[in-house]
Amino acid sequence: MKNQTSEQLAWKIRRHGIEMTHLSGGSHIGAIMSVADIIAVLYADVLKYDPQNTKSEKRDRFILSKGHAGAAIYAALAECGFFDVEELKTHYANGSRLSGHVSHHLPGVDFSTGSLGHGLSAGAGMAYAIKKDGKKERVFVVLGDGECDEGSVWEAVLFANHFRLNNLIAIVDHNHMQSMDFQENTIEIEDFAAKWKAFGWNVIEINGNSHEELKSAFEKTEIIREKEPHKPTVIIANTIKGYGVSFMRNDILWHYRFPHDGWEYDCAVNELHEHKPEGVEDVYTPKGIQNPVMPTEQDDINNDHTFTATWKPSYQEKMRRVEAPAGSGEREHRI
Known part of the structure; x- marks a missing residue:
């Protein structure tokens, strides 16, 4: 149901993401917010799909390889008619189809993800099969940049080039950002574009x-x-983690926090x-939050939560000073 603009869909993805993680106590709202615009443009303007015929051979294939941002794809699928929006409230719940990481048990999901580094390999296989069959459909795979530390990603990159997978x-x-820090503080990846070339x-x-x-x-x-x-083609989409909410932007805390x-x-x-955007209804709080609770000076907001900023040299010394088991002949050992 491509009856909405990408801007409208992106807003809904972010709003659903806030609600889903809030209700479930689930993680990864920062990643959900950064990828929302990419997902919205794909589903509003790019992908060829039919929510009433989810296995159509004429559909484009889509894999969200960074499966921890699964709430984003769930929200997009619901808003595009693959299942009822009301089901989004069951995110992370026992027995729900909406698991914390993307599940293929949901209509419109071609491949379960969450174990990083697998999505591009699967997508390359799909693209290869489609090309061998002489068909014109395309395969789109959204990866995280931290995910590109995985060797399996670069094996798939080599495979796709070797077999000329222009689809x-x-x-x-x-x-x-990734895990607990900025990416360049974790494993340096730049010049990122040069690597793909x-x-x-x-x-x-x-x-x-x-x-x-994006369009x-x-x-x-x-x-x-x-x-x-x-x-094959890669789009390196430079985004901001937590985009859309000021206190979540570029704060690694919101990789895990809800x-x-x-x-x-x-x-x-x-x-x-x-x-x-105009024409968008908030199904949870139609007029926003009346009389909102505001942060105080004692609240943890707008602080640097990266590993680089929060790790103290004294921690390492404390880790060294652990008493060895009696009779071991050692005065200390590391944990």
Whole structure:
């Protein structure tokens, strides 16, 4: 049901994401927020699909390889008619189809993900099969940038180039953060674009939170497909983790944390309402939060929670001073 703009869908993905993680106590709202624009443009303007015929051979295939941001794809599928929006409230619940990481038991999901590094390999296999059958459908795979530390990603990159899979488009949600820190403090990955080019891929680098640039990039993939028929394409979408809520932006805390009752939930909802597109209804809080709880000086907000900033040299010394078992002949050992 492509009856909404990508901007409207992106807002709904973020609003559903806040609600789903809030209700379930689930994680990864930062990743959900950064990838929302990519998912929205794909489902509103790019992908060929039929929610009434989810196994159609004429559909484009889509894999969210960064499966921990699964709430984003669940929200998009519900808003596009694959299942009822009301089911989103069961996210993470026992017996729910909406598991914490993406599950293929849900209509519209081609491949279960969550174990990072697998999605592009599966997508390359799908693209290879489609091409061997002489069909025109495409395969889109959204990866995380931290996920690109996985060797299996680069094996798939090599495979896709070797078999000239010009029907395969990878999109990297390059929010520059992973796990507990900024990416460059974890494992250096730049010059990221040069790496993909060296492996034989066409590379498009954009602002991944700009719908205009996303739409232009996807249009270019089709032009490239005609001019460079022997190469797969990657879109490196530079995004901001937590995009859409100011206190979540570039704060690694929100990789794992969910919006708790009080100022976290109230302020997140009201910030989204400040930028709600026309024609969009908030099914949870139609007018936002009235009389919201606001953070105080004692609340943990706008602090640097990266491993680099929070690790203290004294921690290492404390770890060394652990008494060895009696009779071991050792005065100390490391844990």
